[in-house]
Amino acid sequence: xxxVEVLAANFPIxxxxxxxxxxxxxxxxxxxxxxxxxxxxxxxxxxxxASVIDPGELRWVWLTHDDADHTxxxxxxxxxxxxxxxxxxxxxxxxxxxxxxxxxxxxxxLNSGDSINVGDRELTAVRPPLFDNPTTxxxxxxxxxxxxxxxxxGAIIPSPARDADDVTEGDLAQGIIGWASxxxxxxxxxxxxxxxxxxxxxxxxxxKMIFSAHLPPARGKTEQLLELLARVxxxxxxxxxxxxxxxxxxxxxxxxx
Ligand SMILES: [Fe+2]
Ligand SMILES: [Fe+2]
Numbered sequence: 001x002x003x004v005e006v007l008a009a010n011f012p013i014x015x016x017x018x019x020x021x022x023x024x025x026x027x028x029x030x031x032x033x034x035x036x037x038x039x040x041x042x043x044x045x046x047x048x049x050a051s052v053i054d055p056g057e058l059r060w061v062w063l064t065h066d067d068a069d070h071t072x073x074x075x076x077x078x079x080x081x082x083x084x085x086x087x088x089x090x091x092x093x094x095x096x097x098x099x100x101x102x103x104x105x106x107x108x109x110l111n112s113g114d115s116i117n118v119g120d121r122e123l124t125a126v127r128p129p130l131f132d133n134p135t136t137x138x139x140x141x142x143x144x145x146x147x148x149x150x151x152x153x154g155a156i157i158p159s160p161a162r163d164a165d166d167v168t169e170g171d172l173a174q175g176i177i178g179w180a181s182x183x184x185x186x187x188x189x190x191x192x193x194x195x196x197x198x199x200x201x202x203x204x205x206x207x208k209m210i211f212s213a214h215l216p217p218a219r220g221k222t223e224q225l226l227e228l229l230a231r232v233x234x235x236x237x238x239x240x241x242x243x244x245x246x247x248x249x250x251x252x253x254x255x256x257x
Contacts, residue, residue: 003027003144004209005052006217009041010160011069014249015241017158017175021069022213024148025052026141029119030059033084034139034148035213039072046076055081060108060118063088064150065133066095070213075100087116089125092135110137126205128152129198129229130184140205147207153225154179154214164210164218176228179214181238192233199226 005025010018023035023045031053037045058081064070066088074096078084086093086102090109096102108116112127121143128138130152139148155175161167167175180187187195203226210218210225218225241249 004146004211006211007037007045007048007052008162008216009038009045011038013156015245017156018160019154019156019179020160020212020214020216022211022215022217023049023070024211025049025058026118026123026139026144026148028121028123028141028143031057032060032062032087032118032123032139033058033077033081034062034211035064035070036061036073036077038069042073042076045073046080049073049077050080053081056083057081058084060084060116061086062123062139062148063092064138064148064213065089065131065136066092067133067151070150071096078103078106089135089137092133095135112137126202129195129202130180130187130232132183140207144209145207146209146211147202147205147222148211150213151183153210153212153218153229154183157216161216164216164221166216173228176215176225177232177235178238180229180232181235182240185237187232188237190233195233196230199229202226 007023009021011021013019021038023037026032061077061084085106085108087108087110093102093107110125112125115122115124124140125137126140128149132151136150138150156179157167157171157175207222
């Protein structure tokens with residue numbers, strides 16, 4: 001992946017495993033940061049970012065949506081990288097503006113289907129078939145044929161991995177299907193043909209590389225992952241842990257300390 005730097009983190013999900021929380025630097029002629037990591041790991045994130053790009057170099061921050069695990073270091077990044085513009089959906093920017101003063105003169109509003117030219121390639125906003133936030137826009141990079149898919153293609157996996165190939169097929173299937181149901185519970189009430197049509201649009205796009213925010217990088221796995229996702233509407237809906245689960249977790253934590 002000479003063109004893309006992965007800024008990887010792993011968030012432990014008690015009793016279930018780990019969720020990757022990835023941001024990416026696309027080393028385009030005008031370099032682009034896709035998402036800004038978790039606020040809870042701010043120091044590590046800013047250090048990792050500084051190690052792959054100089055302060056004057058970064059030209060774009062592409063925010064896939066305004067969920068906290070994607071905006072964690074956005075304000076810090078805009079301060080530290082003064083030339084960078086913020087590419088995001090209008091609704092994401094307006095929602096964030098209720099919490100902090102987003103510098104509107106640095107903002108670039110994108111809808112699905114819109115593109116920006118970053119010198120040596122076009123980056124196109126693509127709404128993934130599943131999302132947990134209406135502002136979601138993934139990124140299709142026409143030079144590397146990579147799809148930065150936001151929460152889509154995510155999976156909770158038993159242990160952190162650097163590459164999707166390092167996850168067993170069974171763990172990958174369970175993780176992908178479970179995450180899709182948990183993160184986009186509406187998939188169970190959608191018209192199946194509409195959902196299959198949305199998966200087909202990604203199939204036709206044919207990305208060679210999948211860079212999900214919540215899966216280790218996956219090369220040549222698009223068809224395999226799409227086939228897994230086609231099973232989600234008919235799968236058993238994910239049920240979030242309840243209070244008795246929390247009490248168990250707290251008791252274990254106490255016992256272990
Ligand atoms: Fe999200
Ligand atoms: Fe996310």
